[in-house]
Amino acid sequence: MTLRLDGDALLAERDEPLAASLWAHGVIALARSPKFHRPRGPSCFRAACDGCLVRVDERPNQMTCRTRARDGAVLVSQNTLGSRKVDLLRMTDWFFPEGMNHHELFAGVPGLQSVMQAFARRVAGLGKLPHDERSASRARRVEEDVLIVGSGPSGMAVALAFVKRGRRVRVIDDALEPGGVAVPFGRTEGPFAPLLTEFRRAVDARKIALSLETTAGAFYERDLLVVAESAEVVTATTMVLASGAHDGQAPFEGNDLPGVVSARAAATLLAHGVLVGEKIAIARPDGGTALGAWLMAKARAHGAEIVELDDVPAEAIGNTDVTGVALLTNGERVIYDADALVMDLAPCPSHELAVQAGASVGHERRGYVVKKDARGFVAEGVLGVGEMVGTPLDLEALLAEAAHVTA
Numbered sequence: 001m002t003l004r005l006d007g008d009a010l011l012a013e014r015d016e017p018l019a020a021s022l023w024a025h026g027v028i029a030l031a032r033s034p035k036f037h038r039p040r041g042p043s044c045f046r047a048a049c050d051g052c053l054v055r056v057d058e059r060p061n062q063m064t065c066r067t068r069a070r071d072g073a074v075l076v077s078q079n080t081l082g083s084r085k086v087d088l089l090r091m092t093d094w095f096f097p098e099g100m101n102h103h104e105l106f107a108g109v110p111g112l113q114s115v116m117q118a119f120a121r122r123v124a125g126l127g128k129l130p131h132d133e134r135s136a137s138r139a140r141r142v143e144e145d146v147l148i149v150g151s152g153p154s155g156m157a158v159a160l161a162f163v164k165r166g167r168r169v170r171v172i173d174d175a176l177e178p179g180g181v182a183v184p185f186g187r188t189e190g191p192f193a194p195l196l197t198e199f200r201r202a203v204d205a206r207k208i209a210l211s212l213e214t215t216a217g218a219f220y221e222r223d224l225l226v227v228a229e230s231a232e233v234v235t236a237t238t239m240v241l242a243s244g245a246h247d248g249q250a251p252f253e254g255n256d257l258p259g260v261v262s263a264r265a266a267a268t269l270l271a272h273g274v275l276v277g278e279k280i281a282i283a284r285p286d287g288g289t290a291l292g293a294w295l296m297a298k299a300r301a302h303g304a305e306i307v308e309l310d311d312v313p314a315e316a317i318g319n320t321d322v323t324g325v326a327l328l329t330n331g332e333r334v335i336y337d338a339d340a341l342v343m344d345l346a347p348c349p350s351h352e353l354a355v356q357a358g359a360s361v362g363h364e365r366r367g368y369v370v371k372k373d374a375r376g377f378v379a380e381g382v383l384g385v386g387e388m389v390g391t392p393l394d395l396e397a398l399l400a401e402a403a404h405v406t407a
């Protein structure tokens, strides 16, 4: 099928994430950051980085990693003065290398103040409002028996365990397909493939209600605001948070450059048949993860050249996307050619929703780990499972945890 980006026609596969359709055509820099107009591109493929925002069919700020490709879709890049590749306001970043406060710049200087205000309006904000107004609608109140947030390996394991106990189960996920990190590991061959197959069968048999493209927005005491095309306020006899983990991050020059992605993002792209690059640098400063090792093997098998780096890069080099990576070796700057930089770092628990529900957290090197009691509760009436509570991403460990919390 065909979609259009800034007027150009591009072929895509129906229902794949738009960000994957674009990457397959080498379209990596999608937009500009609001203030300094630095180039932006997808880096997480899990609705967590904001790098993939595009105006789609007149709707601003659509996460293209979470938007299905549809025939005739019209995509327009945002926040550009010029084009995605050449943006005149990019000079803001060069003029103010130490940062600038556009709210106060030239404030009180006659003449210059109004010029600066017009400039500030242009650099602030993200996207433009849609032409058509959507009327406000009321949220529906919904009561569930078991509501599980997240359809990754831990969410699937606990959903199947609750079904075996005769409970009525609904799973919500903001992804386009179920499985979470099971998908980048391989839908039919990875370590979580059997779990994914069993889960899909239970969904097909209507033993589990699955709501995709549906976001758990926020807790208001025991009410969970759930947002899809319309909104729901959900209460549940048992609420389960299986929100997984964020990709690990590392501070270095250019770490926001399009083409710098997590190992999970690169493996997710590959699950949609798209190689992240032909010459891929993979930084694995702490020895990397199982997913990173899996990605390297698969990318090599697909003909990619891999440069494995055992340290955090000094810089991702490039103007609008990655063209190389600099590493400091014995105090010397060594440059590697690369068209993608994959960061293979330990993930850190997605603790935010659990904290809203009343959970407490402990800080470890990998991030804030949600604390649970002996039965697996992280807050009153709220169970926590999987990477969010520090359970290893390992099938046996997740199945044991699911059996324990549902007993």
Ligand code: FES
Binding pocket: 019, 041, 042, 043, 044, 045, 046, 047, 048, 049, 050, 051, 052, 053, 063, 064, 065, 066
């Ligand atoms: S939010 Fe879409 S790639 Fe990160």
